[in-house]
Amino acid sequence: IDKEKLLDGLLAAGFDEVSCFSRYQSFLYRKTSPYKPSGYLVSKLRSYEDLHKRCGPNTQSYINALERFKSGHTIHSTECRYLVWISFSGLGNRILTLASAYLYALLTDRVLLVDRGKDMADLFCEPFPGNSWLLPLDFPLSDQFNSFDMKSPQCYGNMLKNHLINTSTDSVPSYLYLHLAHDYEHHDKLFFCEDDQNLFGKVPWLIMKTDNYFVPSLFLVPSFEQELSKLFPEKGTVFHHLGRYLFLPSNPVWALITRYYHSYMAKADERIGIQVRVFDSRPGPFKHVMDQILACTLREKLLPEVDLKDSTVTPLNNPRLKAVLLTSLSSGYSENLKDMYWEHPTVTGEVVGVYQPSHEGFQQTEKQVHNRKAWAEMYLLSLTDVLVTSSWSTFGYVAQGLGGLRPWILYKPENDTTPDPPCRRAMSMEPCFHAPPFYDCKAKTGIDTGAVVPHVRHCEDMSWGLKVVDGHDGL
Amino acid sequence: IDKEKLLDGLLAAGFDEVSCFSRYQSFLYRKTSPYKPSGYLVSKLRSYEDLHKRCGPNTQSYINALERFKSGHTIHSTECRYLVWISFSGLGNRILTLASAYLYALLTDRVLLVDRGKDMADLFCEPFPGNSWLLPLDFPLSDQFNSFDMKSPQCYGNMLKNHLINTSTDSVPSYLYLHLAHDYEHHDKLFFCEDDQNLFGKVPWLIMKTDNYFVPSLFLVPSFEQELSKLFPEKGTVFHHLGRYLFLPSNPVWALITRYYHSYMAKADERIGIQVRVFDSRPGPFKHVMDQILACTLREKLLPEVDLKDSTVTPLNNPRLKAVLLTSLSSGYSENLKDMYWEHPTVTGEVVGVYQPSHEGFQQTEKQVHNRKAWAEMYLLSLTDVLVTSSWSTFGYVAQGLGGLRPWILYKPENDTTPDPPCRRAMSMEPCFHAPPFYDCKAKTGIDTGAVVPHVRHCEDMSWGLKVVDGHDGL
Numbered sequence: 001i002d003k004e005k006l007l008d009g010l011l012a013a014g015f016d017e018v019s020c021f022s023r024y025q026s027f028l029y030r031k032t033s034p035y036k037p038s039g040y041l042v043s044k045l046r047s048y049e050d051l052h053k054r055c056g057p058n059t060q061s062y063i064n065a066l067e068r069f070k071s072g073h074t075i076h077s078t079e080c081r082y083l084v085w086i087s088f089s090g091l092g093n094r095i096l097t098l099a100s101a102y103l104y105a106l107l108t109d110r111v112l113l114v115d116r117g118k119d120m121a122d123l124f125c126e127p128f129p130g131n132s133w134l135l136p137l138d139f140p141l142s143d144q145f146n147s148f149d150m151k152s153p154q155c156y157g158n159m160l161k162n163h164l165i166n167t168s169t170d171s172v173p174s175y176l177y178l179h180l181a182h183d184y185e186h187h188d189k190l191f192f193c194e195d196d197q198n199l200f201g202k203v204p205w206l207i208m209k210t211d212n213y214f215v216p217s218l219f220l221v222p223s224f225e226q227e228l229s230k231l232f233p234e235k236g237t238v239f240h241h242l243g244r245y246l247f248l249p250s251n252p253v254w255a256l257i258t259r260y261y262h263s264y265m266a267k268a269d270e271r272i273g274i275q276v277r278v279f280d281s282r283p284g285p286f287k288h289v290m291d292q293i294l295a296c297t298l299r300e301k302l303l304p305e306v307d308l309k310d311s312t313v314t315p316l317n318n319p320r321l322k323a324v325l326l327t328s329l330s331s332g333y334s335e336n337l338k339d340m341y342w343e344h345p346t347v348t349g350e351v352v353g354v355y356q357p358s359h360e361g362f363q364q365t366e367k368q369v370h371n372r373k374a375w376a377e378m379y380l381l382s383l384t385d386v387l388v389t390s391s392w393s394t395f396g397y398v399a400q401g402l403g404g405l406r407p408w409i410l411y412k413p414e415n416d417t418t419p420d421p422p423c424r425r426a427m428s429m430e431p432c433f434h435a436p437p438f439y440d441c442k443a444k445t446g447i448d449t450g451a452v453v454p455h456v457r458h459c460e461d462m463s464w465g466l467k468v469v470d471g472h473d474g475l
Numbered sequence: 476i477d478k479e480k481l482l483d484g485l486l487a488a489g490f491d492e493v494s495c496f497s498r499y500q501s502f503l504y505r506k507t508s509p510y511k512p513s514g515y516l517v518s519k520l521r522s523y524e525d526l527h528k529r530c531g532p533n534t535q536s537y538i539n540a541l542e543r544f545k546s547g548h549t550i551h552s553t554e555c556r557y558l559v560w561i562s563f564s565g566l567g568n569r570i571l572t573l574a575s576a577y578l579y580a581l582l583t584d585r586v587l588l589v590d591r592g593k594d595m596a597d598l599f600c601e602p603f604p605g606n607s608w609l610l611p612l613d614f615p616l617s618d619q620f621n622s623f624d625m626k627s628p629q630c631y632g633n634m635l636k637n638h639l640i641n642t643s644t645d646s647v648p649s650y651l652y653l654h655l656a657h658d659y660e661h662h663d664k665l666f667f668c669e670d671d672q673n674l675f676g677k678v679p680w681l682i683m684k685t686d687n688y689f690v691p692s693l694f695l696v697p698s699f700e701q702e703l704s705k706l707f708p709e710k711g712t713v714f715h716h717l718g719r720y721l722f723l724p725s726n727p728v729w730a731l732i733t734r735y736y737h738s739y740m741a742k743a744d745e746r747i748g749i750q751v752r753v754f755d756s757r758p759g760p761f762k763h764v765m766d767q768i769l770a771c772t773l774r775e776k777l778l779p780e781v782d783l784k785d786s787t788v789t790p791l792n793n794p795r796l797k798a799v800l801l802t803s804l805s806s807g808y809s810e811n812l813k814d815m816y817w818e819h820p821t822v823t824g825e826v827v828g829v830y831q832p833s834h835e836g837f838q839q840t841e842k843q844v845h846n847r848k849a850w851a852e853m854y855l856l857s858l859t860d861v862l863v864t865s866s867w868s869t870f871g872y873v874a875q876g877l878g879g880l881r882p883w884i885l886y887k888p889e890n891d892t893t894p895d896p897p898c899r900r901a902m903s904m905e906p907c908f909h910a911p912p913f914y915d916c917k918a919k920t921g922i923d924t925g926a927v928v929p930h931v932r933h934c935e936d937m938s939w940g941l942k943v944v945d946g947h948d949g950l
């Protein structure tokens with residue numbers, strides 16, 4: 001039982017259970033993952049935990065490092081080095097970038113510190129034993145995080161562009177701002193080059209703002225390659241393992257998750273998640289999207305067909321029950337589906353219950369309950385047996401990754417038309433990196449970074465995106 | 476099993492099961508009723524069935540009677556006499572008036588014929604073996620039914636008023652129109668007097684339009700008194716028995732009922748029905764109504780309190796599940812309740828799922844699916860273990876009667892204020908007669924008809940209404 005409870009060693013034992021019920025209860029709600037973390041990953045997590053305990057907030061090392069940060073000094077070889085992650089963008093995005101930042105910290109022996117923004121502390125438990133991952137509130141630059149962008153003087157790309165720094169220099173600043181958001185340009189993209197990485201090694205404080213899951217491109221940095229394949233022999237499991245390790249719903253969110261699960265999902269014979277995210281400024285619901293949901297789920301036999309002729313069949317006494325968990329900002333899709341399965345019998349004799357936890361109408365990233373519910377919904381989706389997601393949505397990526405689910409992805413509709421085919425099965429459960437660089441650092445020319453190694457490929461839902469896939473996953 | 480299946484003899488055996496699944500399957504969805512029909516009622520139902528087979532549509536007796544109806548002749552003592560029920564008003568009203576008409580037919584040895592209106596044939600199975608209860612479409616007056624009112628020349632009250640008829644006459648017309656709708660006046664109310672009843676006995680065809688459950692006042696007609704107490708030794712069971720006997724959901728409606736039940740209600744440990752009917756022309760939802768629903772259900776301990784402080788409690792592993800079936804034209808009340816039980820834990824540790832089959836926005840009495848759903852919802856409410864209803868609503872009366880449930884009635888709010896107390900337990904499961912006469916036929920003066928006999932009392936939800944209660948039911 002302990003093995004199950006600790007997710008095959010992913011989680012450290014010995015935490016106080018009451019402060020974070022989800023940590024040791026998640027295994028009760030999810031089938032045991034078929035993907036086991038490597039022993040190497042597990043030991044790396046444990047040694048990171050030691051590092052974090054030694055260097056984290058309010059330790060002597062942290063206080064020293066902060067002193068030197070303020071005085072602008074650079075590094076002594078024995079010192080702790082830090083990566084500060086800035087809270088930025090929607091919740092799904094934040095979860096993916098935080099996982100990316102953590103992996104980067106693991107690869108570069110840095111201590112990850114989390115800018116809590118409006119609600120990071122409310123949504124998640126502390127993942128590391130013995131010390132907090134939250135950046136102390138008195139961190140000198142905190143109040144500038146919002147204004148950091150590619151034009152900031154501390155921005156690495158900007159400094160490069162203005163020849164204020166170069167990769168062969170010996171004198172480096174005490175901190176650098178790394179701008180890895182979707183709007184970043186050539187010089188900031190050099191983050192993914194080995195020479196630049198070598199430079200960063202000498203910088204004690206890195207401060208990062210990103211809204212992208214940049215893990216796939218880390219696989220293309222030669223100096224990370226070997227370590228990554230030791231950490232993740234099954235390559236397509238990066239977010240699956242790191243996500244379950246890092247993102248533990250806080251007690252209030254765990255209460256939302258478990259209550260909803262017991263109220264609406266627990267008794268079903270099978271659970272189907274449908275994540276509907278429509279990137280359209282008009283309010284919706286849209287007929288072409290509804291048609292697409294139906295075309296996908298029926299054609300792929302995820303949901304049973306209905307008999308529109310209502311041929312009279314003797315009702316079954318104890319029919320098989322499928323529960324559909326549909327998440328969406330609008331209530332129209334689930335209502336439509338619910339009515340369909342109420343008004344007509346299925347050809348299989350199954351009954352289908354349809355549930356939608358919230359329909360908040362529009363994205364409200366700053367409201368506490370709203371984000372608690374958004375997080376609860378991603379997690380609930382991850383507890384389903386079969387998952388359908390929307391193209392381009394990090395909300396869906398989080399669900400698929402946590403759940404270890406290779407989803408069916410609804411193609412992004414163009415011109416208000418239902419795509420044909422409506423969806424396809426994902427190659428892996430990994431998230432897609434939406435804004436990868438297309439640059440060969442050695443040759444200094446553009447290349448297709450989706451064709452360099454077999455395990456980094458273009459995404460199903462975004463042709464220019466990159467995602468990590470397993471060698472054995474066919475297209 | 477046959478005893479259960481036939482509802483203790485209420486239903487006749489030998490019907491074709493396929494044409495009406497609900498007839499012999501309803502017992503699977505409902506706890507066995509603690510109220511048994513009297514042997515006298517059962518034999519009366521069987522002899523009515525014989526009468527109906529002998530005199531119903533397209534029999535020689537019917538053809539003869541129709542001939543004489545057309546020629547304006549009056550009755551021979553051996554002939555079949557008829558009561559034509561006109562389809563009128565909302566579905567809940569129609570179900571109650573049809574039950575009233577049937578009881579009146581039983582008491583007066585008439586054959587009940589049902590004007591099918593827009594959808595009676597679509598919603599209900601045939602209740603009588605061997606012949607239809609539907610008035611043949613070629614019935615001469617069918618196309619005038621809509622225009623019948625208290626001013627019609629054939630209207631009994633109108634004829635009385637104009638001295639065209641009187642109770643001591645020997646010459647009676649071949650048919651009379653009985654106007655028993657809410658707007659009826661003194662002369663039509665004389666329907667409930669013995670002398671007038673004696674006159675009706677000689678009239679072969681009675682045609683009745685009503686939107687009221689007039690059974691309570693039949694208990695005050697001396698000539699019906701004895702027969703009624705033999706039929707219903709437990710007085711408060713009239714609609715419970717007649718309703719389950721007469722109103723069998725047609726196959727399409729039964730499919731709606733059973734599918735919904737299996738999808739959302741079957742697995743719960745307890746089922747609570749809340750019928751919300753707001754008689755207000757503004758759209759709603761209204762805060763004072765929501766407050767009232769909560770005040771009633773929490774105070775009466777029908778639903779568990781929530782802990783608004785969200786005190787952290789270890790989530791239970793397999794909590795008790797209560798399913799709330801809430802019906803309403805608006806979706807606001809169930810959404811509010813659903814959110815409350817999602818956002819907060821209950822003090823009992825139970826979880827509460829909230830379901831609303833439809834929210835049609837406004838009453839649409841002429842649409843087929845709409846009325847199918849309305850009927851399905853009344854029936855689903857009747858399958859709950861505990862029922863809360865709204866004052867004045869026949870929709871709720873039907874549910875409580877079919878279910879054998881003594882509901883908690885939400886008092887009618889005045890001035891947008893939550894009533895205090897918010898609700899009370901009903902004295903009996905009988906419907907309320909909203910427009911009873913207050914007249915002493917013998918003394919020819921007004922009296923309080925709610926104070927004549929112990930088993931006919933004023934209603935809980937309407938002070939001037941009358942309902943049948945059992946002697947032992949306290950106030």
Ligand SMILES: Nc1nc2c(ncn2[C@@H]2O[C@H](COP(=O)(O)OP(=O)(O)O)[C@@H](O)[C@H]2O)c(=O)[nH]1
Nearest residue numbers: 090091092093327328329363373374393394395
């Ligand atoms: N509760 C809820 N919120 C949603 C849903 N879809 C989008 N949102 C909100 O919109 C935000 C979308 O941003 P993000 O999570 O980064 O996902 P993305 O925009 O789909 O990549 C979420 O964080 C939520 O606040 C949904 O299905 N349910």
Ligand SMILES: Nc1nc2c(ncn2[C@@H]2O[C@H](COP(=O)(O)OP(=O)(O)O)[C@@H](O)[C@H]2O)c(=O)[nH]1
Nearest residue numbers: 565566567568802803804838848849868869870
């Ligand atoms: N589906 C549905 N229809 C309703 C509901 N409440 C009212 N209606 C509609 O409004 C009509 C109300 O008329 P009736 O059944 O006579 O009930 P009453 O007006 O409440 O006495 C119903 O027949 C339905 O058509 C409800 O909760 N669900």
